[in-house]
Amino acid sequence: MRVRNLPTPVKRVVHMGSRGFGRLTAEKRMLPSFLICGGQRCGTTSLYRALAAHPVVLKAVLHKGVHYFDTSYQRGPEWYRGHFPRVRSAERITDKYGVPAQTFESSPYYMYHPQAAARIARDLPAAKIVVLVRDPVERAYSQHHHEVARAYESERDFGNALALEPARVHRQEVRLALDPAHYSFAHQHHAYRARGEYARYLSVMAQHVGRERIHVVESERFFTDPEPVYDEVCAFLGLPSGLQRPPFEKHNARPRQADMDPGLRRDLREYYRPHDEALVPWLGHTPLWRRG
Numbered sequence: 534m535r536v537r538n539l540p541t542p543v544k545r546v547v548h549m550g551s552r553g554f555g556r557l558t559a560e561k562r563m564l565p566s567f568l569i570c571g572g573q574r575c576g577t578t579s580l581y582r583a584l585a586a587h588p589v590v591l592k593a594v595l596h597k598g599v600h601y602f603d604t605s606y607q608r609g610p611e612w613y614r615g616h617f618p619r620v621r622s623a624e625r626i627t628d629k630y631g632v633p634a635q636t637f638e639s640s641p642y643y644m645y646h647p648q649a650a651a652r653i654a655r656d657l658p659a660a661k662i663v664v665l666v667r668d669p670v671e672r673a674y675s676q677h678h679h680e681v682a683r684a685y686e687s688e689r690d691f692g693n694a695l696a697l698e699p700a701r702v703h704r705q706e707v708r709l710a711l712d713p714a715h716y717s718f719a720h721q722h723h724a725y726r727a728r729g730e731y732a733r734y735l736s737v738m739a740q741h742v743g744r745e746r747i748h749v750v751e752s753e754r755f756f757t758d759p760e761p762v763y764d765e766v767c768a769f770l771g772l773p774s775g776l777q778r779p780p781f782e783k784h785n786a787r788p789r790q791a792d793m794d795p796g797l798r799r800d801l802r803e804y805y806r807p808h809d810e811a812l813v814p815w816l817g818h819t820p821l822w823r824r825g
Contacts, residue, residue: 559611561619563591566635567661567770568653570738571644573728574675575665576752579782581639583763586779587772589630591618593638602653603646604716610656632773642721644734647710650741661770662742666812667752668822669729670801674793676725685722692797698726726804732811749815753822 569577569584578597585592593599593616601613616638623634643649644664653660677694680686688694701719708715739747748769755762759781767774809820 558619559614561621562614563617563620563623563634563636564614564657565593565617565637565660567637567663568643568657569637569639569641569663569665570649570653571641571664571734572666572672572731573641573645574672574679575641575667576755577639577641577665580663580665580750580755580766583759583779583781584637584766584770584772586777587767588776589626589632589634589772591622591626591634591636593617593636597638598640599638600640600642602649602656603640603642604721606648606652607714613656630773630776635770635772644738645720645724645728647706647737648713650738654741660742660746662738662747663750663766663769664731664735664738664747665750665752665755666731666816666820668820669731669805669808670793670798671822672729673725673801676728680722685718691725692794694723695726695797698723702727726801729805730808732808732815735812735815749812751816751821 569581571577581592581597584590585597595616599605599613599616601608601616605612617636623636626634643653653662673695674691677686677691681689686694688697701723702717705717705720709717709720735747735749748766750762750766760778763778763781764774809823812820
């Protein structure tokens with residue numbers, strides 16, 4: 534039986550036991566060679582599942598998002614390494630396919646947490662970063678729907694939630710940058726408008742890890758034409774192509790929301806215009822959602 538299908542209390546016990554054992558055997562475990570760092574509600578789960586199906590890739594134990602470099606950094610490197618497969622497992626795959634096995638995780642909040650990029654650069658100096666971007670208007674709307682569904686958002690009206698955002702996240706980014714122990718629920722779950730300012734976060738990530746180690750994927754292209762996008766990601770990560778193709782499916786999708794207020798949509802689209810233009814150098818073209 535898959536762990537994610539177990540009742541929540543049982544799942545919690547299994548996770549605790551696995552993490553404890555993983556910490557004890559940390560020196561025998563791999564560290565990730567790449568990370569999916571965002572963005573939130575941009576198809577990260579779908580890409581994670583596709584890459585986890587690659588024959589030379591071993592995924593993180595139990596769940597896709599470890600959230601070490603954002604909200605759990607105080608737990609230490611042994612705790613983090615304890616989430617990944619044993620080196621012995623990687624050696625068997627390397628022997629079978631003749632190429633080094635890789636492992637990874639996907640924590641979309643890494644892209645947004647002010648300290649995550651520097652921590653990644655320090656602790657995983659050779660790791661590559663994959664980032665997905667999506668029409669920021671649709672992304673913000675989807676995130677709000679997602680947070681409401683998880684009971685992390687009490688304001689059910691999207692427009693009202695956007696109006697509350699400045700007060701909710703006021704100075705939280707500064708506090709997170711200055712205080713390693715600070716945590717902000719609002720910054721993680723209620724920054725709907727800010728999350729779509731992709732180029733700003735990519736610039737910070739590049740300052741720390743290097744532009745050449747970051748690969749940006751348009752979610753719209755991945756979902757409409759997944760095979761070439763998957764091949765491009767594999768090439769960037771140094772994963773051999775031609776071994777087998779995974780099933781390309783949408784995961785973690787929510788039922789379709791009611792249509793957004795047209796006036797609010799226009800306002801958001803205009804707000805994101807300069808941010809979308811700043812994304813052009815990363816994509817090499819105008820974002821798909823800005824065409825037509």
